[in-house]
Amino acid sequence: MTLQVQWSTFQYYPTFSDVTCTELVNWMEATSAEIQYNKEWIYHREHRTVALSGVTIRNQLFTLLDVNEDICELAIRSMRTVMTDCMANQNSAVPERHFLSPEFSKFVFHGESPKSSPLLQLLFGGPFISYDISHCKMFVCVAELKGSWCCYVWDLDKTRLTIFYPSAGTSDDETVKNRHLHSVFHLHPALMCCLNRYCRIKTGDLFCWHIVLYRNEVATTSRYGSGLWALYFACGFDGDKISTPLNEISMKKFRDKILYGILSLPNNEGTLPSIIFQSS
Numbered sequence: 001m002t003l004q005v006q007w008s009t010f011q012y013y014p015t016f017s018d019v020t021c022t023e024l025v026n027w028m029e030a031t032s033a034e035i036q037y038n039k040e041w042i043y044h045r046e047h048r049t050v051a052l053s054g055v056t057i058r059n060q061l062f063t064l065l066d067v068n069e070d071i072c073e074l075a076i077r078s079m080r081t082v083m084t085d086c087m088a089n090q091n092s093a094v095p096e097r098h099f100l101s102p103e104f105s106k107f108v109f110h111g112e113s114p115k116s117s118p119l120l121q122l123l124f125g126g127p128f129i130s131y132d133i134s135h136c137k138m139f140v141c142v143a144e145l146k147g148s149w150c151c152y153v154w155d156l157d158k159t160r161l162t163i164f165y166p167s168a169g170t171s172d173d174e175t176v177k178n179r180h181l182h183s184v185f186h187l188h189p190a191l192m193c194c195l196n197r198y199c200r201i202k203t204g205d206l207f208c209w210h211i212v213l214y215r216n217e218v219a220t221t222s223r224y225g226s227g228l229w230a231l232y233f234a235c236g237f238d239g240d241k242i243s244t245p246l247n248e249i250s251m252k253k254f255r256d257k258i259l260y261g262i263l264s265l266p267n268n269e270g271t272l273p274s275i276i277f278q279s280s
Contacts, residue, residue: 041054
């Protein structure tokens with residue numbers, strides 16, 4: 001079972017209200033009162049605290065149609081939450097995949113050593129992860145590379161690394177792969193080191209892995225930014241393909257789910273918008 005199926009079958013309601021995703025999005029599109037947006041909607045603690053105002057969320061998701069590092073981080077947390085809830089509903093103890101925080105790639109790109117990092121210990125076994133990562137077969141990482149977002153997916157069973165780069169444009173596959181080799185040469189050994197050190201997973205060196213590029217022309221020309229497309233791929237990729245169509249309509253629905261998901265995060269200490277309280 002892929003996460004794409006989990007997203008489509010799990011009814012993602014906040015624990016504090018019965019507001020639907022459609023109602024929330026309609027409210028966002030119809031409400032312009034700044035007093036609603038100036039509040040800090042999200043204050044969420046994990047390996048780091050993310051605080052976002054309604055203004056930032058509205059501007060990113062409804063004006064710029066793209067996401068910054070903080071919304072990417074929250075989206076990954078919400079995907080993990082959905083996956084964990086689906087596991088509970090289906091009496092499954094272990095998920096197929098683990099979503100890595102964007103902090104992982106940021107840490108690696110800064111040249112830090114993964115061998116003794118308190119941050120990486122949290123990312124691979126912190127108290128906010130409710131399952132044993134050592135049983136996961138797929139590891140998903142969204143990363144910002146020179147101003148554009150991309151997604152890397154490691155499939156341990158197939159020893160295959162899939163790269164999704166929404167900003168590939170008309171470049172041929174080899175050109176795009178070469179553009180990512182520097183990042184891969186850093187990310188891959190860092191991930192393998194962490195899996196060995198923190199999760200007791202033995203893996204092969206990069207030369208044993210097959211690197212493939214997943215292309216989509218819609219993502220290249222879309223009005224939605226690379227961050228949303230990278231998250232879309234992270235959520236819907238089953239190891240071989242994305243079963244849902246990659247088009248503007250499906251992306252809008254996904255953008256709406258991201259909004260709903262980050263506002264639905266458990267243990268959010270922010271002040272949520274009035275529609276959520278009005279519907280309680």
